[in-house]
Amino acid sequence: MKIMMVLLALSAMPAHVAADDLANEIQELITLLPGTYDNVQQSADQNAAGLPENLRLGRRAQFFAHVARPSACCTGFSAGPEAAFFYMRIYRDGELWLGGEHIVVVYPDRKLNTLVWQFVRIADPERFLDLHLNAEKQRNVTLVPQPQDVLDCPVLGRKAGPSVFKAELKNGGCNVISRVSAKLRRLEMNLTLTPTTLFYLDRGIENGQVVHGSVDGTPFNMVRGLP
Numbered sequence: 001m002k003i004m005m006v007l008l009a010l011s012a013m014p015a016h017v018a019a020d021d022l023a024n025e026i027q028e029l030i031t032l033l034p035g036t037y038d039n040v041q042q043s044a045d046q047n048a049a050g051l052p053e054n055l056r057l058g059r060r061a062q063f064f065a066h067v068a069r070p071s072a073c074c075t076g077f078s079a080g081p082e083a084a085f086f087y088m089r090i091y092r093d094g095e096l097w098l099g100g101e102h103i104v105v106v107y108p109d110r111k112l113n114t115l116v117w118q119f120v121r122i123a124d125p126e127r128f129l130d131l132h133l134n135a136e137k138q139r140n141v142t143l144v145p146q147p148q149d150v151l152d153c154p155v156l157g158r159k160a161g162p163s164v165f166k167a168e169l170k171n172g173g174c175n176v177i178s179r180v181s182a183k184l185r186r187l188e189m190n191l192t193l194t195p196t197t198l199f200y201l202d203r204g205i206e207n208g209q210v211v212h213g214s215v216d217g218t219p220f221n222m223v224r225g226l227p
Contacts, residue, residue: 022115025165029084032163032195033086033193036224036225037223038222038225039060040223054215062090062200065132068135069139073120073143076148082107083106083107085104085138088101089101099125101122117156117167118155123142123144124142147177147179150174155170172188175187184206188205190219
């Protein structure tokens with residue numbers, strides 16, 4: 001009888017109260033994601049192999065830091081109180097790519113039983129250099145509202161194994177109107193995060209031609225802490 005009463009009590013509780021794996025995964029991600037990831041070895045191997053220029057990914061690094069919640073976040077979507085916020089910087093050939101800075105907002109969607117990853121661009125990024133070092137800047141950072149077609153196709157994913165997270169665009173990709181060319185562009189993006197490596201693919205295709213990112217679908221293989 002006691003066992004039956006316990007089971008009935010658990011069944012009456014909301015899923016996120018009985019066993020909130022999504023909330024736990026966000027806390028784990030706060031520990032796992034921050035750091036610098038660099039594909040220096042992959043880039044060197046591609047150069048040494050003599051790959052055609054259009055197939056070489058080049059040198060790329062990505063930096064993530066856990067930051068405070070921006071006061072003005074978030075336009076177009078509701079992150080909720082459990083969301084985690086990460087500052088992301090991208091480096092090309094060792095140089096900071098201005099325009100590559102994002103706030104990555106990760107929050108639970110319990111209806112879909114997954115985490116949502118929103119990659120939100122920072123407006124006027126030169127005003128917010130070294131954002132990870134300044135809590136006041138983190139709260140006051142200006143974000144670019146996500147276009148509706150991007151909001152309609154979020155990045156979804158969650159823990160896939162011990163200390164392994166995976167995420168990708170909903171349905172494997174999105175068709176959006178490019179803010180650069182004003183043409184229809186298919187976006188493809190996925191990532192796999194482990195304690196040592198970040199595999200990251202982010203590319204756009206217009207009229208069957210890859211206009212940014214990996215031509216053949218090879219992801220950046222970025223190792224944590226290099227160099």
